Amino acid sequence: MFTIRTLNNIAPTGLGKLSEKHFHIDNTAENPDGIILRSFDMHSMPLNDNLLAVARAGAGTNNVPVDQCSRRGIPVFNAPGGNANAVKELVLTGLFISSRRIVDGSAWVQTICESDALEKDIEAGKKNFTGPEILGKTLGVIGLGAIGVLVANAALDLGMDVVGYDPYLSLESAWHLSPSVEKADSIEDVVAKSDYITLHIPLNDKTKHTYNETLFSKTKRGARLLNFARGGLVDNDALKEALDQGIISRYITDFPEKELLGNENIIVTPHLGASTPESEENCAIMVAEELRDYLYYGNVKNSVNFPNCTVPYNGKPRIAVSHRNIVNMIGQLGAVFTKYSINIDKLVNNSKGELAYNIIVCDSLPENEDELIRDLYAINSVIKVRLLK
Ligand SMILES: NC(=O)c1ccc[n+]([C@@H]2O[C@H](COP(=O)([O-])OP(=O)(O)OC[C@H]3O[C@@H](n4cnc5c(N)ncnc54)[C@H](O)[C@@H]3O)[C@@H](O)[C@H]2O)c1
Numbered sequence: 001m002f003t004i005r006t007l008n009n010i011a012p013t014g015l016g017k018l019s020e021k022h023f024h025i026d027n028t029a030e031n032p033d034g035i036i037l038r039s040f041d042m043h044s045m046p047l048n049d050n051l052l053a054v055a056r057a058g059a060g061t062n063n064v065p066v067d068q069c070s071r072r073g074i075p076v077f078n079a080p081g082g083n084a085n086a087v088k089e090l091v092l093t094g095l096f097i098s099s100r101r102i103v104d105g106s107a108w109v110q111t112i113c114e115s116d117a118l119e120k121d122i123e124a125g126k127k128n129f130t131g132p133e134i135l136g137k138t139l140g141v142i143g144l145g146a147i148g149v150l151v152a153n154a155a156l157d158l159g160m161d162v163v164g165y166d167p168y169l170s171l172e173s174a175w176h177l178s179p180s181v182e183k184a185d186s187i188e189d190v191v192a193k194s195d196y197i198t199l200h201i202p203l204n205d206k207t208k209h210t211y212n213e214t215l216f217s218k219t220k221r222g223a224r225l226l227n228f229a230r231g232g233l234v235d236n237d238a239l240k241e242a243l244d245q246g247i248i249s250r251y252i253t254d255f256p257e258k259e260l261l262g263n264e265n266i267i268v269t270p271h272l273g274a275s276t277p278e279s280e281e282n283c284a285i286m287v288a289e290e291l292r293d294y295l296y297y298g299n300v301k302n303s304v305n306f307p308n309c310t311v312p313y314n315g316k317p318r319i320a321v322s323h324r325n326i327v328n329m330i331g332q333l334g335a336v337f338t339k340y341s342i343n344i345d346k347l348v349n350n351s352k353g354e355l356a357y358n359i360i361v362c363d364s365l366p367e368n369e370d371e372l373i374r375d376l377y378a379i380n381s382v383i384k385v386r387l388l389k
């Protein structure tokens with residue numbers, strides 16, 4: 001029986017993938033084997049000793065202490081693409097409300113609803129809420145992953161010109177991206193020519209404050225900036241200066257921060273990007289299945305710190321070993337299996353950055369299993385060993 005702790009509301013259809021026979025789900029468990037969360041900030045939360053895996057029912061993992069998990073051999077799973085359509089739809093909404101003063105206009109109508117001459121007042125006042133069409137304008141998309149590609153293609157369909165930037169473009173994205181999207185060589189190139197700019201990159205140490213004073217100084221005057229990725233990507237002080245100077249005419253963000261409130265040219269939504277029943281279900285189902293396959297079989301799919309590694313279950317016991325990605329580890333692991341006269345049925349090894357992971361399927365196990373596990377742990381650079389039978 002595995003105990004799974006949930007740190008946020010997780011769609012029941014996803015949790016339903018974890019059968020009651022094998023999983024106990026508890027949002028207060030102190031020593032869970034697995035954690036499922038959405039936006040809960042795990043950075044200040046101690047990780048219990050027996051924790052085996054963390055699953056983020058969404059895309060961004062900046063709220064999870066991924067480095068600490070890697071050091072402890074804990075895979076962090078996510079749900080790539082699971083909420084991309086929901087975010088795309090909100091970004092398109094953001095594009096329109098950044099252009100047309102729909103939010104202000106609608107709020108204004110409420111303030112005059114008691115007027116005896118409502119129709120006349122509306123026709124007189126609506127001139128304050130005009131805004132340009134997006135047709136024929138240029139949209140710059142920074143980050144062409146699951147969301148960026150959908151946004152770029154949809155904007156083309158709406159009659160915009162689209163210029164995109166992603167120095168790490170994946171093959172998957174390249175397959176789906178319309179050839180009509182112009183590929184920019186640099187982020188400066190994108191912001192210099194775009195009337196609308198939308199950010200779709202992860203927040204990490206390298207991308208924090210990507211939009212800073214320097215980038216604002218290179219931005220086309222009057223551009224509208226959309227941020228449905230993460231608040232920390234934009235330097236708010238530099239943003240406010242850019243708004244004051246008219247470099248940015250409107251900022252639309254899904255990440256409210258105190259200093260952004262009360263400014264007529266900033267529209268904030270309460271982190272609604274993935275808040276659709278469809279994407280909540282998609283993400284919950286994806287991560288529940290990833291967690292289940294890892295806890296049962298050691299299989300890894302869609303982890304941000306572990307390599308993909310899957311061996312179909314064939315009824316034989318298996319040992320999963322994670323270790324630092326350095327030379328002669330397979331040789332040393334093999335020597336231990338030889339010592340215990342274990343015939344290896346299958347061995348799959350894969351690596352990601354500084355971490356490597358193996359699933360070793362054994363024809364049989366020795367009686368002194370504990371000693372075998374101790375010997376594997378004794379190999380320098382082995383991080384975690386799990387016996388699954
Ligand atoms: N508002 C929301 O509720 C919501 C929902 C989902 C995702 N998000 C945010 O959106 C981000 C993107 O989501 P996704 O599903 O498209 O992720 P993704 O991993 O599919 O795509 C991210 C893309 O950014 C690119 N990239 C990384 N660093 C870059 C850089 N410096 N310059 C340009 N490109 C860079 C990567 O190569 C990748 O193609 C997530 O990390 C998350 O923070 C927000």
Ligand SMILES: O=C(O)CC[C@@H](O)C(=O)O
Nearest residue numbers: 038039058059060274275
């Ligand atoms: O779970 C959510 O509501 C938001 C998820 C989103 O920020 C993500 O990165 O996927």
